[in-house]
Amino acid sequence: MPYYTQLGEIPPKRHIQFRRPDGALYSEEVFGIEGFVGPTSTMYHIHPPTQVAGWKKLYSTKTEYVETDVMRMRHLQSQDCTPKGDPITGRVVLLGNVDVEMSICLPAETMDYHYKNGSGDELLFIHHGSGTVFTSMGTLAFGPKDYIVIPKGVIYRMVFDPVAAGEPASKFLCFETMNTSHFHPPPRYMSKKTSQFLEHAPYCERDLRLPTLPLTHDESGDFEVRIKARDSIHSYTYDYHPLDLIGWDGCYYPYCFNIDDFSPIVGKHHMPPPTHQTFEGHNFVICSFCPRVLDFHPEAIPVPYHHSNLDSDEVLYYVEGNYKARRGIDSGSFSLHPQGIPHGPHPGTIEKSLGATWTDELAVMCDTFRPLHPTMAALEMDDPDYPASWAKWKPGDKPAKDESPDTW
Ligand SMILES: [Fe+2]
Incomplete structure (x- = not known):
């Protein structure tokens, strides 16, 4: 996974002569992972991909974590974040560990360069905004609530459409693998023989939007490609469009x-x-909590039970819907529930949920097998009262009106 596909012009066999209109050979590049025993694509460049004109180190990307020895539930409130930087420099890491980093970005500027993450895969989740990702493998138009999977090594430039008056600022999450693993659907969704999505999978090939034309940008000039690797950004100069x-x-x-x-x-x-x-990498998973029919046993309790996911830290990003079962939680909130302590619905919401048949919640979750550490940026948007929010209820208190069932 993903399945085999092709775009543009390719020769009938691998590793044979394939010529440009001027008679010169196209430059073939085998682009693969896991020592060429994992998924691979074969590319045909107008110019040799090794042909660069200059390079220099720009800045460090090493993340500094704080309170790494503190275990408590957190509520990060990103609602007041203001746009800054571009779709790369504007990313602010909030939580992470040696396996995965999670950042938020509200871009204010356009990218006047191309970017390549040479150290990990990226999974972007677009909360607000739309635009186009121009990649070395074709063009991806995106809009609200899109996941965008950008594998390690793909060169791209992300362009957001202007935000209309009254609309929220463009905003997306970025999950990045830090352990050399790759984002892919859970293997249990896939046929072991053909890698086809199986019938019980909650999505399939028809739901994936692959790169389309335009693909080829045949231009000369000075083009900058910023490459992330070794906890640094390097600037490489190409004398042709990358x-x-x-x-x-x-x-x-x-x-x-x-x-x-x-x-x-x-x-x-x-x-x-x-x-x-929905996706997974080594030591973490990504889940999608979507609007759905609730449990239909006549005596079902629709909200989740209190639970201890003893091996995992859990972070939920609330996209839209009614979250009043978690008081104070709203669209744009993150909740972090660490392993070692149970969590669950707020007091009173279990009784309130009885008889509910539908939830309109929409949230993205990342569960990790290693503790997630916050950055200083996360602490600045942390609600210190959140861990005690379960304790403010006394037997007999009535839940607020319109509370709906909860996510996990
Ligand atoms: Fe949970």
Whole structure:
């Protein structure tokens, strides 16, 4: 996974002569992971991809974590974040560990360069905004609630459309693998023989949006490509447009998947978080909590039970819907529930949820097997009263009106 595809022009066999209109050879590049036993694509460049004119180190990207020895529930409030930087420099890491980093970005500027993450895969989740990602493997138009998977090594430039008056500022999350693993759907969704999505999977090939034309940018000039690797950004100069592929084929490429195309799995009794799983990397998973019919046993309790995910830290980003079951939580909130202490619905919401048949919640979750550490930026938006918010209730207190069932 992903499945085999192709875009643009390619020769009938691998590793044979394939010539430009002027008679020169196109430059073939085999672009693969896991020592060329993992997914691979074969690219055909107008120019040799090794041909660069200059390079220099720009800045460090090493993340500094704080309170790494503190275990408590957190509520990060990103609602008041203001736009800054571009879709790369504007990213602010909030939580992470040696396996995955999670950042938020409200871009204020456009990218006048191309970017390549040479150290990890990126999974972007667009909360607000739309635009286009111009990649070395083709063009991806994106909009609200799209996941965008950009594998390690793909060169791209992300361009947001202007924000209309009255609309929220463009905003997206970025999950980045830090342990050399790659984002992919859970293997249990896939056929072991063909890698086809199986019938029980909550999404399938038809839901993935692959790169399209335009692909080839045949231009000369000075073009900057910023490359992330070794906890640094280096600036490389090309004397041709870096998106110079005439064609490619294979199973390694960027793609989009809209969270509204995730088909939730519902049940007579409460479904556990793995039913919401969408992607995974080594030591972490990404889940999508989408609007859905609630549990239909006549005596079902629609809200989740109190639970201790003893091996995982859990961070939820609330996208839209009614979160009044978690008081104080709103669109743009993050909740962090660390391993070692139980969590669950706020007091009073269990009784209130009885008889509910539908939830309109929409949230993205990342569960990690290692503790997630906050950055100073996370602490600046942390609500210190959140851990005690379960304790403010006394037996007999009535829940607020319109409270709806809760996510995990
Ligand atoms: Fe949970």
